[in-house]
Amino acid sequence: MNTIEAIDLVVIAGYLLGIVGVGLYSVRKRKQTSEGYFLAGKSLSWAVIGASLFASNISTVHLVGLAESGFTDGIVWGNFEWFSGIELIILAFVFIPFYLRTKITTLPQFLEKRYDSRSRVVLAIFSILAALFMHIGVSLYAGAVVFENVFGLSILVSILIVALATGVYTIVGGLTSVVITEAVQTVILIAGSITITVLALYRLPEMGIGSYEELKAAVDPDRFRVVGFDSAEKGFTFTDMLFGHLVLGIWYWCTDQTIVQRVLGARSEKQAKLGALFAGFLKILPVFIMVVPGILAFALFREQIGEDTKSVLPVLISNLMPVGLKGLMVAALLAAVMSSVAAAINSCSTLIVYDVFDKLKPNLTDGRKIFIGRLTGLIVLVSAVIWSPFLGNLGTLFELINQMFSIFAPSIVAVFLLGILSSRGTANASFYTLLVGSLFAASVFVVEKYLTVGGIPHYLSSTDGLGINWLQQTSLFFLFAVLLYAVISYFDQQEQVIFPGFYLKVRNSSRLVNWLTALLVLTLLVLYWTFY
Template sequence: MNLTAVSSFLLFMFLVAFISFIKSSRSRKATTTDFFFANRTNGYLVIGSSLFFSNISSNQFIGENESVYINNMSVIGWGATSVFAMLIVSEYFIPIYLKSGIMTTPDFLEKRYDKSTKVLVSVVFLFSYIINLLPAVLYGGAIAFSSMFNVPAFLGISYWESIWLLVFIVGIIGSLYSIIGGFKAITISDTVLSTCMFILALIIPYYGLRYLGDGSIHLGLETLLSSKKTHLNAIGSETDAVPFSTIFTGMLIVNLYYWGMEQYIVQQAIAGKSLKDSQKGIALACLAKLLCPLLINIPGLIAVHMYPSLTNTAEVFPLLVKDVLPAFLVGLTASVLLGAAITTYNAGLNSSSTLFVLNLYKPYLQKKTNGEVSERRLLRAGKLFQICISLFAMLFAPFIIFSQNGFYNYLQKVGSIFTIPIFTIIFIGFITRRVPAIAAKVGMIFFITCYVLSQFIFPVKLHFLHVLAIIFVITALLMIAIGSAAPMKTPYTLKLDNKVDIIPWKNRHYYSFILLILMVLIYVIFSPAVLAK
């Protein structure tokens, strides 16, 4: 373990924490709105940074580079095509949320269907975070840190033991951030870390190509582009991790859910001080997502040439960073990786607590006491809940090492058990006015049952994203059929209850067009027509 790398890592982590807590200490955290939504005072720069960095965790660094190393660039579909979904969310979903004044995604379901649907979906959300999101973030951060600093050799422990140790370190730091600093501290640290990430997006390819070319960037780039060109192809075949056809089926659905309904993501956007700021923030995050391949995928391409055969392919990114970067930059990269894990973990904890306190605990207390519940009691319950689920996540995370077919594939496949059923019933709620609450409940149970059977009990020989799309269509038709047979007596109408200005961003369509052109251009560049020729 290099002393310079460790010193730069500790210094940068201290600076991020210091800036976050100094800035967040100036904001009030006396109410749930203060603690969970930064009192709705975030501008577009903070929203864009928070959206981007809450999405980018060590899972992407580890999982996507592993996929590039094993397969090809087809994995960029998750990030590049998310731009299209994000723009749809910006234009249609966020205005609905802000106009209705909701604080959590299930709040919309209460307005559209009924309270029991809201409770059901809140519970499913919590299962998703506790079983999939939080443990996976801890595991990804632990792998990156263990490999980058060679923790097992330094401490004289096994790799398995190092994962346990680092999972608890990341979990404890993340918990302290969220519990003490609240949502404001999370968004501020996201902004600082996003700046550093863009610096690394240029630095890591530079040093990697220079290393590959024995000191010459030109020779390194020539090697990258002239041999093993199949890895440069983003147009995935049916046997690749992400077949190209899936971006038009299940991947679109997953991205729409993630950016438009995932609580810890939506919470970043609806914490804005206006609809205009939320839409500008989403556009900024879109641009950042299009730049992601520089940092998240190019290192995997370089690693293909540096390491002909690796036993543990999850170590691709941290191993490359350790081998090509100067020691002080290894420390900076480690701090950004750990920061990425911590901030996504923070966001997940904060949103889990938001769902529990506002959608489950507060209604329970109000029913029990027949009156108002003090904000202080709710905040205390929220912090205690964060401690409990954080402990569970830390105990569960190390066992992800036994997952098959790659870490990133595990994340997407398991996460879909919970996420797409939620997307289905919210989407039907958006586009229909008479589909009743019973249809939402039946649809939720039907979707989860069919998906689990098709993926884990009686595996279907079809990519899971295509399966998702098929079950989504069948479930949607089932809900509409129930709505036709037993429609709501009074059709749903959106009632304005906005807490912020809801005037949309005037120039959003021009920027959306540019972003979509850039998205297509990325696919053209990483295709058999250009780089993979």
């Protein structure tokens, strides 16, 4: 599928123009304040928050990677999606009350209120680098690779098109434009994914598959076992995934500015919690509409795909989607790229304005803050466009991005989690845990990735070496960070200064929040029982 039909072009162009129009229309005739630009005026409702959280998270890395994992391994990689439901519950009940009651704009600002300005600076640097080099750069490159495979469109041209369309409404409209467009993109993402799933199911009878049991027999029943992970073959166990993902997931969903900024713009604590729970329910869907199509591709197009497993999604689009609907699926792919990029641009602008310029010049006017935010967004986007094409030389994309996250995520999670759960942690403990913990993890990453020990490459994870895979390493980094934090706090004699009223009395959540939480947990338990 290296050509684009006229109808598909119309659909794609219509989507691009429509989403830019929606983004700009959402802030029409509105005099923007800095709170309005960076936090949507703290007016967001649960539906917009939940949809925006989902869309920000689902990138082309998900769409391509989950289809590929379904083809190669089955739904076991769906654990990464379903585990997110638990982490979003943690966001709702542990982190949201502290974030909203301390009236912060950025998460580094939260660390300053809990510890001191040193931790704020370190986290701000980590967050900006993550947004620039991982969220934006990786999303642009991964999307461009898909468009190259599907249409033969060059990677650079694809990156420029997506960057231009996303940059217009994100830089002009701020968080309001981002979340409104992400709500629309959530619908497009789900609609496109459901369409390709349904079309694949309708094709099964042509292969002599007429029931669920026949499908399991055709693709191997283990592909429908969510805990059926062959650790000998893949190097991971279910337990590795559970604990390793818990650390990465709490960092991503609960302490990453790119994601949490939607929650900070909530109109109330209840709306923020409901939004997080709504996102938890939405995260159930990718297994069925993104992983399962990969399993169906194994039944339908095994010979055509062969060893080129990264072509699973392009093959599905090429063979199943008729003219017109192909444009819809490309729009879904564009939605995935644009939502992730928009979220990261907006968070990066917020971090620069409030954690850099606002510290240097505390009396900046609203207009000045918005100008700096827009200029920052433009610089960040241009920088990402310049460097993202070089990602092609960095190896397996999905594994790489998770390994890079695991360098600093464990230390950040330790500092946030222990700082909220206990008042004993000191400012020195936070600062040195962030710094030393991340440097230690980075050193291990370099040894594992680039050095040969005793004649054995990848010595730490290799079965000929220590046999500690990267998920296990993530868990160990977290334990190291916790131990470091506890030891420094124990021996640190400095007087703790904590923001007045930081530890507030826990309020009971609304009955609706509690019932929905119970329903989400029950749904996940039923799913694991069904696909055990």
